[in-house]
Amino acid sequence: MALKGKIVPEPVDIGQIAVPPFAQLPDAATLFESRAERLAALAPGHALEPYLRFLTAIARAQHGAVGQLPAGTLPGKDHIAFCHARELPVLDRLAWKRDASFVAGARAIATELTGTAMPEPAAQALAAFAGRDDASLEALADRVLREEHQDGEVAEVLFAGAALELHFACMAALLDPADLAPVEPRSLCPVCGSLAIASVVEAAHGRQGARFLCCSLCQTRWNYTRIQCAHCVSTKGIAYQNIEGGSKAVRAETCNECRTYTKILYLEEDADIDPVADDLASLPLDILVSEAGWARACPSFYLMPDGDDGDLPPLSSAG
Incomplete structure (x- = not known):
């Protein structure tokens, strides 16, 4: 996918909080309903409009589910203390x-996506996904979480990912924030241990300038040092x-130590930002940063390679 333009470094204001x-x-x-609204707002006139509209339908299906x-069955206090x-x-x-x-959500x-x-x-991928028995759905989910899915089921990853996201987000929503504490390394989600899909810099009074990493799976956000790699936790060679x-x-946010990047979103610039929706809608930035030599730190369920190109999301001709 050829793009015109170039990336330029940006200064950063650390902020006060x-x-x-x-x-x-x-x-x-409200999580998936808000995402669907954001995707629907970003889609008109976008180079990936058909795909963003397809993802809107998936977010609405998650909300409906x-x-x-x-x-859900939550862990007990002994388990939390152990962790x-x-x-x-x-x-x-x-x-x-x-x-x-999980299986109930997948089904x-x-x-919800029927029709x-x-x-x-x-x-065809949706039909294959819907036709799996419970054990097969669980096995597929395990492979997706370990990034070990088989070539023949790549197209199902999107639907399995949507079901896993629904499950873990609903579980996280039942927790008490007081039950959460930083994990090691600090770049991992304190709820499910996943990498961040993006980070958000707050603009609201009392939080202005605070940065939160946004989990790629359960959608929890956790406070994180402003100028620090969201992948390897280095504070060296960070640029925007x-x-x-x-x-x-x-x-x-690019890191010259591990040569990866993670999106960073500024609510002061756009209060309606959604980490997943805006990550997907900013694919041109991914392409240019990748061409400049950095690799994406966290994979997305919704950005699987399409054919030999590798730059486009699957089903990009969705209409």
Whole structure:
């Protein structure tokens, strides 16, 4: 995908804040509805408009599924204390045993998407996903979390990822913020241990200038040092890149120590930002930063390679 333009370094204002809260848990009742609204607002006239509209449908399906889930089973105080003592996430994505709400959510999403217009490969992938039995859905989810999915099921990763995101976000929403503490390394989510899909710099009074990493799985946000790599935690060689003449609301934080980048979003520039939606809509920035030599630190369920190009999200012809 050829693009015109160049990335330019941007200065950063560290901001002033006394004691920001450590974590912000997702609100499952509004999370996916708000994302759908943001995607729908970003789509018109966008180079990836058909795909953003398809993702809007997925977010709406996730929102519709929230009310259909059985109550989640949370860890007890002993488990939480054990995790705190060892600086471990309380619902580690690779170790926590998912309850029945995961499969219920996966099936609800597939049902909600019935009748949605999509390219034939997507329709086939959805049919394959919906046709799996419970054990097969769980096994697929385990492979997706470990990034070990098989070539023949790549197109299903998007739907499995949406179901996992729904499950872990709903579980995180049930936690008490007081039950959360930093884990090691600090760049990992204190709830599920995932990497950050992006970070957000707050603009609200009392939080202005505070930076929160945004979990790529459960959507928890946790406070993090302003100028520090969101991947390797280095404070050296950090720079902020922006497409020349483009929006300053979304930039790429690049690290010369690990040669990765993570998006950083500024609510002062755009109060309606959603970490997942705006990450997906800023794909041109990914391409230019990647061409300049940095690798994306955190994969996205919604940005899988498409064919030999590798730059486009799957099903980019969705309409």
